[in-house]
Amino acid sequence: MNAFEHTPVLLDEVLEQLDPTTGGVYADVTLGGGGHAKAILERSAPDGRLIGTDRDPSALEAASAALSDFGDRATLRKARIGDLADVLASLEIENVDGVLADLGVSSVQLDRVERGFSLAKDGPIDMRMDPTEGETALELIGRSDAEELANVIYRYGEEHRSRKIARSLRRAFEEGELETTGDLRHAVRRATGPRRGRIDPATKTFQALRIAVNEELEELEALLEQAPELLRVGGVVAVISFHSLEDRMVKHAFRDNEQLSPLTKRPIIASDRERENNPRSRSAKLRAARRVEVGA
Numbered sequence: 001m002n003a004f005e006h007t008p009v010l011l012d013e014v015l016e017q018l019d020p021t022t023g024g025v026y027a028d029v030t031l032g033g034g035g036h037a038k039a040i041l042e043r044s045a046p047d048g049r050l051i052g053t054d055r056d057p058s059a060l061e062a063a064s065a066a067l068s069d070f071g072d073r074a075t076l077r078k079a080r081i082g083d084l085a086d087v088l089a090s091l092e093i094e095n096v097d098g099v100l101a102d103l104g105v106s107s108v109q110l111d112r113v114e115r116g117f118s119l120a121k122d123g124p125i126d127m128r129m130d131p132t133e134g135e136t137a138l139e140l141i142g143r144s145d146a147e148e149l150a151n152v153i154y155r156y157g158e159e160h161r162s163r164k165i166a167r168s169l170r171r172a173f174e175e176g177e178l179e180t181t182g183d184l185r186h187a188v189r190r191a192t193g194p195r196r197g198r199i200d201p202a203t204k205t206f207q208a209l210r211i212a213v214n215e216e217l218e219e220l221e222a223l224l225e226q227a228p229e230l231l232r233v234g235g236v237v238a239v240i241s242f243h244s245l246e247d248r249m250v251k252h253a254f255r256d257n258e259q260l261s262p263l264t265k266r267p268i269i270a271s272d273r274e275r276e277n278n279p280r281s282r283s284a285k286l287r288a289a290r291r292v293e294v295g296a
Helices: 012-016 033-045 059-066 068-073 082-089 108-111 137-143 146-157 162-174 181-192 203-214 216-230 244-255 270-278 281-284
Strands: 025-028 047-054 073-080 096-103 231-241 261-263 285-291
Touching: 012 033, 012 059, 012 096, 012 231, 012 285, 025 033, 025 082, 033 047, 033 059, 033 068, 033 096, 047 059, 047 082, 047 162, 059 068, 059 073, 068 073, 068 137, 073 137, 082 096, 082 216, 137 162, 137 203, 146 162, 146 203, 162 181, 181 203, 203 216, 216 231, 216 244, 244 261, 270 281
Parallel strands: 025 047, 025 096, 047 073, 096 231
Antiparallel strands: 231 285, 261 285
16 A cells, blocks of 8 residues: 555646646646646546656655556656756756646645644654755754744744744743644643634644745745746646645736736635545645746
């Protein structure tokens, strides 16, 4: 069994927007378990090609196994989403027919305690998409003063209690009480008070630290800047986002670039059936845009 099995979000909707065809070349910059990529390769048979990237080594390993039957039609590389231009250049590919990015954390990453993404499971305060490089969330907390930390929590988590939370995190760190994600959750709750309602009060802080550690918005910005030049005229870029910061960036990029024509006036969301069967899909928003000839 594939240890990175993961149900692709908005699969039918993605295929409708990308419309993979025979002989096309497509890029999936967030391979995960390879679910979207597999469907794209099936739709573009017999000779469509898929260039897939992911920064998570375990995801790449899983995707490689999942896509093995497609042989050299699938080319996989370890890379961040903002590295797409470099990856294509290394393969001597000038343009592609479609680009897909499924942002955020996969259910598999959330389920792995050692990755430190989940509020529900007690693990190390890590949160790196690529556990082989870069600083952990705990290291970020340790090197930041309360003001810097509050700015991170406010900017990336849109958390209005950021200053109180930052002071609580710094206190816990300095007193040696910040070792696990459970400790992190406790330190946030000490600042916000107990949980009220369905959303854990630590949710926005966990999101903010994860985004900062992985430079997720910077990577998305780089991809959105590259995509118009990497797409053939008529090609489509599709992005699935999971929070308002990402969705706003995608919306504005698609609206403001004269080389792109938005295909979705409003973001596409999951059907009631998918939302029931796959909880991760509940916050998913899909936007797509087509590359157009400027001045045509």
